[in-house]
Amino acid sequence: MGGWLDVPGRRLVAGAPRVLGEFGIGAGQTVVEIGPGTGFYSVEAARRIGPSGRLLCVDLQREMLEVTRGRVHVAGLRAHFVRANASALPLRPGSADHVFLVTVLGEIPDRPHALAEMKRVLRRGGRLSVCEQFPDPDFVTPASLRRDLSTAGFVEERTRGWLFYRSTWSAPR
Numbered sequence: 001m002g003g004w005l006d007v008p009g010r011r012l013v014a015g016a017p018r019v020l021g022e023f024g025i026g027a028g029q030t031v032v033e034i035g036p037g038t039g040f041y042s043v044e045a046a047r048r049i050g051p052s053g054r055l056l057c058v059d060l061q062r063e064m065l066e067v068t069r070g071r072v073h074v075a076g077l078r079a080h081f082v083r084a085n086a087s088a089l090p091l092r093p094g095s096a097d098h099v100f101l102v103t104v105l106g107e108i109p110d111r112p113h114a115l116a117e118m119k120r121v122l123r124r125g126g127r128l129s130v131c132e133q134f135p136d137p138d139f140v141t142p143a144s145l146r147r148d149l150s151t152a153g154f155v156e157e158r159t160r161g162w163l164f165y166r167s168t169w170s171a172p173r
C-alpha cells in the first residue's frame with residue numbers, strides 16, 4: 001500500500017520540510033491536504049500549523065486515512081481525517097487558507113470540477129499548492145497544470161522545477 005510513496009530517496013528530493021516550506025504553510029493556518037496517502041507530508045503540515053492551526057486530510061481510501069492517522073498520532077500531533085472526494089469537499093466556502101496536493105492531481109478523474117471545489121473552499125487570497133514528481137504514473141506536466149489552474153481562475157505565484165516541481169497559486173475572488 002503506497003510503496004513508492006515512502007522510498008528513502010523521496011526524503012532527499014522531495015522532503016516534507018522543503019516542499020511545505022516552499023508552499024508557505026505556517027502557524028495558525030487552516031490547511032487541507034487532498035490525498036495524503038501514507039501521511040508523508042501530513043506530519044510536517046501538522047507541525048508547521050501548530051496547535052492554533054487546523055489540518056484536514058481528505059482521501060477516498062479509508063486505508064490511507066488510517067495509515068496517515070497513525071503517523072500523525074505517533075508524532076504527537078493532531079489533524080482531522082475525512083473520507084471524501086476532491087470534487088465534494090466537506091468545507092464551507094472560504095474556510096481554508098491553503099489546499100495542497102502532492103502527486104494526486106493526475107489521479108482525479110474530473111479535474112475541472114475538483115479545482116472549482118478547491119477554489120470554493122479557499123478564502124480570498126488563499127493558496128493552492130501542487131507538487132508533482134516524475135516517475136509518478138499520473139504525473140501532470142507543468143504545462144498541463146498551468147492550463148488547468150489558469151482555466152479554473154487561479155493565479156500563478158511561482159513554479160519551481162520540472163520533473164520534480166512545486167507550484168503555488170492564489171485564489172482571487
